[in-house]
Amino acid sequence: MDQPGDRDRIQSLERGFAVLNAFDEELPRPTLAELAAVTGLSRPAVRRILITLQHLGYVTSTGPRWSLTPRVLAIGQHYTAAHALIESAQPHLLALAERTGESASLAELDGGEVVYVARVPVRRIMTLTVSVGTRVPAHATSMGRVLLAWADPERVSAVLGSGPLARPTARTTVDPDALRAELARVREQGFSIVAGELEEGLISASAPVQDRSGRVVAALASSTSAGRSTAERLRTDVVPLLVETARAVGAELTL
Template sequence: MASTPFEESADYVQSLARGLRVLRAFDRELASPSLSELAERTQLSRAVVRRSLLTLQHLGYVGSRGRSFFLTPRVLELGYSYLTSLDLTELAQQSLEQLSQRVGESCSMAVLDGSDIVYVLRVPVRRVMSMALGVGARLPAFAASMGRVILADLPEAELAAWLRGQKFRAYTPQTIRTASALKAELQRVRQQGYALTSRELEPGLCSIAVPIRAGDGRVVAALNIGMPYSDEAPARAVKQMLPALHEAQHAIEQAIRHRGWLPHMAMRSAYD
């Protein structure tokens, strides 16, 4: 993993960075890993992983069972602190619920975090992906409709920096997998004001998303409707779902302006 100039400075706390890397290594696929599995995933030595785990266990964020380790509910405090500081979720909750009831499909809100989008609100109706999606779930921004409407708002220099840090992966044969193809798609998203993805993350998924802008005009989040794929789904998404999305978008943005809410710096892309 290439280092950055800051990582070589005296202000960089290497032990903290390593501890967070260990903490982030836990996921659905590796829910109760062994020390060796964590060392392999994090590309850290067993000794470093062991010290990190013992520290996290002492602080109450990790538990152990035999040779396996697991996250404790205390890790939710970290995400909850962010969500409680994110007034945007309060402003959007009612509109999201009304949107889901109106269209009969799952609706979500997400923000950009580095290479991924992170779900900050979700009203599920049915499961449309093999992985469980909920608050805190992450998806690759380049292949997700919500990621694309946020990326489309980035200034050219920031988008170029973002693209340089990406590793494109073909999740399905339909996935856009090159920087040039993504740039062309983002230009289309800017012009039409929404993003539509069809079978790019999973074969059975279609999603349409619109941006959410703060009072200063900057895109701070995205709102989407996800639905099972069918031959008619893309046309249905544009003709039936998009007008409902626009109404929810307008209601949320109106609430933002009325409240005078402006985004925290934490919500901005890592490349701002």
């Protein structure tokens, strides 16, 4: 049976985005056959979608291989331009990075992942390349735990109960009950610190950014490595700056 709203969805548009999203680090220049295998669509359907995207200027081909064009970046630029939060946060992120000497990031929740929407890098402390648009598991990050701590119960259940959770490192907490208890602690103390759960040696602290209605709209984070700091040092030296900066960003948002 159709779910509410299914009859209003445009299936061809969904398929088009499925093809666009199939281009990634593992398949930067896929063939039509590779795209069909990844998306589960037929080769004729993928071919029509690629031809349409090529006509619109979003993909190009060289021989049998396809690649994205710079035009796809415009989609992200439109998102940034339409969200006052990102524009307001950027100077605060820069100031935070200067005060701590560490990278500062802003992220939002999307399904079971957090997405970096603004970032000021200082040093490369992760094997994973992090930039605007990077997605990481919410349950394994301080930003994700902050966002989940203030999310509605249905959303939390959807994230924690959607199946086996990813375990990026041996230290990653994947038990749903343990994570719910941690979310309660995060909400009570007003911040989150996670060490070695997304990547060995990575320590991050996050605080919620609230709009003037009190709704948490993003998470602000500062990250460092175990070689330069400790979780306790972040708690005493960085968390107060994070909370202060998060409040300053939230104060600039309108209802």
